[in-house]
Amino acid sequence: MKVHTVYLAGTVLALPAACALAQSVDVVEVVGRRSAGAYHASEADGAKTDLPLRELPQAVRVMSRQSLDDLGATRVDDALDYVGGVSRQNNFGGMWDNIAIRGLAGDSNTGMALLQNGFAGNRGYHGPRDTANIERIEFLKGPAAALYGASEPGGTLNIVTKRPLWRSAQALEAYAGSDGFYRTTLDATGPLADAVAYRLNAAVEKRGSMRDFVTTRRTLLAPALTWRVAPGSTVDYRGEWQRHRGLLDRGVAAIGGRLDALPRSRFLGEPADGDLEVSNTTHQLTVQHVLREQGGERWALRAGLAWKEGSILGYATEAAATLRPDGRTLWRQRRYRDYDARDVVLQAELAGQVRWGGVGHDVLMGVETYRFRNDQLMMRVLPSAAAPYAIDVLAPSYRPREQLPQVLPATDTRERQRNSALYLQDALRLGESWRVLAGVRLDRYQQSLHNRRTGVTTQQDPHATSPRLGVSYLATPHWTLFANAGRSFRPNSGTDVTGAALAPEHGRAREAGVKWEGADGRAGATLALFDIDKRDVVTGDPANPGYSIVAGAVRSRGLDADFTGQLDRHWRANASLSYIDAEVVRDNVLAVGSRLVNVPRINGSVLVMYEGAAAGRPFGLGGGVTYSARRPGDSRTQAQIAAGTPVFELPAYTQARLTAWWRVTPLVRVSLDIDNLFDRTCYTSSYQSTWVAPGARRTAVLGLQARF
Numbered sequence: 134m135k136v137h138t139v140y141l142a143g144t145v146l147a148l149p150a151a152c153a154l155a156q157s158v159d160v161v162e163v164v165g166r167r168s169a170g171a172y173h174a175s176e177a178d179g180a181k182t183d184l185p186l187r188e189l190p191q192a193v194r195v196m197s198r199q200s201l202d203d204l205g206a207t208r209v210d211d212a213l214d215y216v217g218g219v220s221r222q223n224n225f226g227g228m229w230d231n232i233a234i235r236g237l238a239g240d241s242n243t244g245m246a247l248l249q250n251g252f253a254g255n256r257g258y259h260g261p262r263d264t265a266n267i268e269r270i271e272f273l274k275g276p277a278a279a280l281y282g283a284s285e286p287g288g289t290l291n292i293v294t295k296r297p298l299w300r301s302a303q304a305l306e307a308y309a310g311s312d313g314f315y316r317t318t319l320d321a322t323g324p325l326a327d328a329v330a331y332r333l334n335a336a337v338e339k340r341g342s343m344r345d346f347v348t349t350r351r352t353l354l355a356p357a358l359t360w361r362v363a364p365g366s367t368v369d370y371r372g373e374w375q376r377h378r379g380l381l382d383r384g385v386a387a388i389g390g391r392l393d394a395l396p397r398s399r400f401l402g403e404p405a406d407g408d409l410e411v412s413n414t415t416h417q418l419t420v421q422h423v424l425r426e427q428g429g430e431r432w433a434l435r436a437g438l439a440w441k442e443g444s445i446l447g448y449a450t451e452a453a454a455t456l457r458p459d460g461r462t463l464w465r466q467r468r469y470r471d472y473d474a475r476d477v478v479l480q481a482e483l484a485g486q487v488r489w490g491g492v493g494h495d496v497l498m499g500v501e502t503y504r505f506r507n508d509q510l511m512m513r514v515l516p517s518a519a520a521p522y523a524i525d526v527l528a529p530s531y532r533p534r535e536q537l538p539q540v541l542p543a544t545d546t547r548e549r550q551r552n553s554a555l556y557l558q559d560a561l562r563l564g565e566s567w568r569v570l571a572g573v574r575l576d577r578y579q580q581s582l583h584n585r586r587t588g589v590t591t592q593q594d595p596h597a598t599s600p601r602l603g604v605s606y607l608a609t610p611h612w613t614l615f616a617n618a619g620r621s622f623r624p625n626s627g628t629d630v631t632g633a634a635l636a637p638e639h640g641r642a643r644e645a646g647v648k649w650e651g652a653d654g655r656a657g658a659t660l661a662l663f664d665i666d667k668r669d670v671v672t673g674d675p676a677n678p679g680y681s682i683v684a685g686a687v688r689s690r691g692l693d694a695d696f697t698g699q700l701d702r703h704w705r706a707n708a709s710l711s712y713i714d715a716e717v718v719r720d721n722v723l724a725v726g727s728r729l730v731n732v733p734r735i736n737g738s739v740l741v742m743y744e745g746a747a748a749g750r751p752f753g754l755g756g757g758v759t760y761s762a763r764r765p766g767d768s769r770t771q772a773q774i775a776a777g778t779p780v781f782e783l784p785a786y787t788q789a790r791l792t793a794w795w796r797v798t799p800l801v802r803v804s805l806d807i808d809n810l811f812d813r814t815c816y817t818s819s820y821q822s823t824w825v826a827p828g829a830r831r832t833a834v835l836g837l838q839a840r841f
Contacts, residue, residue, distance in 0.1 A: 164320040165304025166804070166838045168751060168796065169744055170199035172705050173650075173657050173698035177271045179248060179291030181280055182495050182560045183486060187650045188568045190603030190615040192661040194695045196270040200707055203742050203755060203792055205806030205834060207316060207338065209262040209270065209292070214759040215738045216272050217693035217709035218288070222731050223820040226381040226449070227349065228411050230261055234274060235287035235663055236689035236715030236732045237640070240626070246277075246284040248291040250371060250417055251437070253281070256505050256550075257474030258443035260377030260411035265318045266334035266355035268295045274661065274693070276642045278599035278621035279572040282501070282554055286621040286640030286665050287689065294371050297330035297359045298322045303841050310806075310834030313341030313348065332357040343830045345400040349379030350408075365423035373415040378408040381449035384816075386526055386823040387766070388460055390779055392816055394527075397827035401463060401524060402450040405534040409447035409470070416440045430487050437480040445472040450537075452823040453516060461527045463823060464516035469540045471510040478503040493562035497572075505550040507626070512540035545585040548626060553577045568605040570617070573598065578624060580634065593634035597622040611652065616645040625671050629682050636683050640667040656698020665689045672722045672768075685720035687729060689713060707740040707757075720771075727769035731783070731818045733762040742792070751796045756810075758789045766819040781822045786815035788828070804836040 174195035175185050186193050194216050206212045209230050213219050222231040222238045222245070231238065232245050239245040239255075247255035274288040281289065301323030308316040315338070322332040336353040353375045360368040386401060388394035419437040426432075453464040482499035516522045522538055524530075558572035576597040583590045601619030608614055619642055625635040646661030670685035693711035700706055715729040742755030766781040789811060794804040809815075812831040819825040 164298075164302045164322055165306060165318075165840055166202045166802075166836075167199050168753060168794065168802065170197065170202075171655065171699075172197055172200055172707055173655055174269065175654055177273070177291070178293055179251065179271045179273050179277075179289075181251070181482075181484075181497055181558065182570070184495060184560050184568060184570070187613055187648055187657065188605050188607060190568060190570050190605040190617045192274040192644060192646060192659050192693070192695075194272040194274070194659070194709075195697070196272070197697075198268050199705075200697075200740070201264050201267065201270075203740060203753075204757070204790075205792060205804070205808075205836075206264050207336075208264060209267070211264075212270065214736075214761070215707055215709060215740055215757065217695045217711045217737075218274060218691075218713065219272070219711075220713070220732050220736065220761070220764070221818040223818055223824070224261075224826070226383050226409075226451075227261070227347075227379065227826075228377070228381060228409060228445070229259060233287065233715075233729070233732055234272070234285065234289070235665060235691070235693065235711075236713045236729055237285050237287035237665060237667060237687070238729075238731075239285055239623070246289045246623070248281060248289060249415070250294060250419075251281075251291065252417055252439040252478050252480070253283075253476065253503065254292065254415075254441070256476045256503075257413075257441060257507060258411055258445050258472060259413045260351070260375055262292065263336050263338075263351060263353045263375060265320070265336040265353055266294050266357075266373065268293045275617060275644050275663070276599070276601060276619035276621040276640060278597070278640075279574050279601040279619055280556060280558065282552065282574060282576050282597075282599070283623045283637075284621055285623065286619075286642040286667055294355065294373070295320070295322075295332055295334060295357065296369070297332040297357050299324055299330050304838065305841070306836060306838045308834050308836040311832040312343060313339065314832070314834060315339045328361040330359045343398050344382055344827075345398050346404040347380050347382045347400060349377065351378075352376050365426070367421045369417075369419045369421075371415075371417040373413075375413055377411045380404065380406065381409045381447075381451070382826075383451050383824040384819075384826040386452060386456065386463060387781060387825060388456065388526070390781055390822070392784070392825060393814075397814060397830070399526065399529065401452050401465070401526060401529070401823075403467070403537060404531055405537055406448040406450055406467070409445065409449055411443070411445050413441065413443040430485070432483065432485040432487075435480075435482045435484065437478075439476075439478040439480075441476045443474050445470050448537075448540075450522075454821050454823060456526070456823070457523070461525055462521075462523050463526050464521050464523050466516060467514050467522065467538055467540055468543075469512040472508065474505070474507040476503060476505045495560035495562075497556075497558040499556045501552075501554045501556070503550070503552050505548075507548040507550075509544055509546050509548075511544040513543045514538045514540050542586065546582055547585065548580070548582045550624065551579040566607045568607070570603040570605075571601070573600040576622070578637075580624060580626075582626070582628060582634065591628050591634045593636070595622075595624065595637050597637070597639075611649055613648040613650075614646075615648065616643075618643045625669075625681075625683070635671055635681060636669050638667055638669045638671070640665065642666075651698065656696075656700070658694065658696040660692065660694045662692045663690065666718075668719075670720070672720060682721065684722055686718050687715065688718045689715035689729070689732075691715075691734075703743055703745055705742050705744075708738065710737040711735070717769075722770055724769045724771050724774045728765045730765050730768055730820075733764040733785070735762040736760060753792070753794045755793075756789060756791045758787065760787045761785060761815075766816075766825060767821045781819075783816045783819055783825070786813060786828070788813055788815060800840045802838050804838065806834045806836070808832050 603617030
């Protein structure tokens with residue numbers, strides 16, 4: 134679909150000044166896609182404190198529901214380019230979400246650290262997350278281990294799902310767009326009785342693509358209930374069932390370091406493998422009870438239970454690491470995966486707001502335990518000179534199912550993780566101008582990995598202490614200076630070639646910055662400098678391909694900035710900017726000084742929306758632009774340096790988008806979203822030079838939203 138238009142843009146530095154004239158706009162909570170609402174948030178559930186974000190000594194970016202709607206985001210990764218310090222990572226061929234925050238990514242085999250309503254949301258397997266039941270996404274930058282345990286020192290995400298409302302409302306939405314995109318969603322809420330309210334979100338989606346043969350299908354069902362048992366006592370339930378199906382798509386291959394040698398539509402797997410299916414089910418139950426609320430003092434108990442299952446099932450053909458010497462023949466391996474994981478978490482917290490010794494305290498004391506089980510069965514066939522299982526990348530010929538090679542047993546393991554933790558946090562209000570946030574978490578961790586093929590079981594029992602300390606100075610009613618420091622850890626799965634368990638990764642992060650918030654609280658900005666170190670990083674074993682060793686240390690330094698809010702009663706904007714210098718500082722395999730994969734030194738974004746009325750009907754028009762600089766496309770090894778192998782990098786890219794809507798009647802509106810407006814070729818992430826993910830071409834989506 135050809136569309137000729139212009140996009141709206143701005144600069145991060147100009148926006149806070151413009152907001153000095155910002156006017157208040159009322160926000161009404163609605164179901165379905167919003168027309169007018171807030172970009173800027175004053176608090177974040179994931180911080181687990183009553184301190185407003187302006188006073189919190191930590192950089193936090195909240196992607197509001199309004200932002201998601203203005204971006205036309207149907208998946209979480211549709212919004213990632215609009216947050217400072219975030220860069221895309223290998224997403225397992227489109228089968229899950231994966232990012233790095235401030236240059237540091239999570240486990241390359243399971244994806245990024247992620248929370249859902251304060252519970253661990255990414256142990257195991259989860260397909261790309263649908264936004265139909267998401268109220269907002271909280272990017273908690275810096276180490277979160279003092280509250281949540283195992284995590285990355287660069288930060289984590291807390292996804293907050295939609296809660297039931299105490300008034301009846303329903304929304305039905307339908308979308309159709311380029312490349313065979315079809316989507317329908319339902320959002321219904323209201324009271325079931327005087328003390329019980331419900332919410333139900335559902336989505337069904339079929340998505341084609343510019344990629345040959347690649348089509349994905351998704352189904353989401355997310356019920357929620359709130360029960361007011363008694364004054365001060367509430368029971369909340371959040372459920373989610375999602376199934377995501379499609380070909381595993383590892384992307385295109387670079388030939389001689391060039392990505393333009395192949396069309397971005399070229400598929401290098403085998404269509405006859407059929408769909409890989411990622412399924413997951415989540416149940417979360419929380420009980421809250423106010424123990425005491427009198428004279429400015431408040432104590433409350435919270436208990437939570439979360440149960441999550443996830444699985445991956447199906448065949449996939451995946452490229453080898455390099456092309457053959459002729460520059461066009463690519464050997465591949467075929468894999469069958471039957472992965473299944475279950476995670477059960479129990480939390481109990483006591484929270485209080487009190488004054489002791491003339492100082493205000495926001496106290497949190499909590500305990501947590503979880504039991505995680507991960508079964509992995511993989512069968513595969515590897516290429517060899519006798520049976521190369523190759524494809525000509527310049528003139529591919531695909532095989533019928535009966536000619537695909539038979540897979541043989543390769544991996545059959547059961548991993549068990551057990552953890553018990555105690556955590557404490559205190560936010561102190563020292564007069565009018567100073568805030569201190571101190572916390573610590575003690576984790577007792579147990580891990581076992583049983584190899585069912587060999588009968589060997591490996592175990593480790595690491596303990597971790599994760600402290601953090603932060604200070605804020607409220608210099609004026611609008612400006613805050615802050616600094617914090619903390620430690621983190623993350624257990625590593627798997628073993629080395631001898632069968633020994635891999636030691637956990639440990640991180641240390643420091644951060645300092647400034648925050649600004651407008652007089653009406655409708656706009657705000659944060660600028661932060663950071664310095665992060667991580668050691669015991671797992672890398673591939675050069676002497677034993679297919680195995681890993683604990684060999685590395687990395688460092689990330691830089692700055693990131695975010696702006697969110699209303700410019701006046703018609704205009705609102707999001708903006709971000711980051712500079713990240715992330716590199717290897719010690720390793721037995723990777724080259725010291727080499728930059729980390731998929732992490733650009735500079736990226737930025739702007740999203741601007743205007744809303745008004747014409748002929749008595751409200752309308753909205755806006756657009757966004759994102760920029761990502763050049764970045765490494767694979768890990769640079771010492772052997773490559775010695776051999777003089779050229780550096781493989783992904784090129785820089787800039788993309789623009791346009792969004793528009795018009796309210797046809799008070800309850801019906803139409804929308805148009807156009808991504809990659811100028812149809813620029815880009816490559817969003819890479820794992821190696823034969824697994825490079827191309828960005829989508831220009832796409833247009835027409836939507837119809839009805840409330841009733």
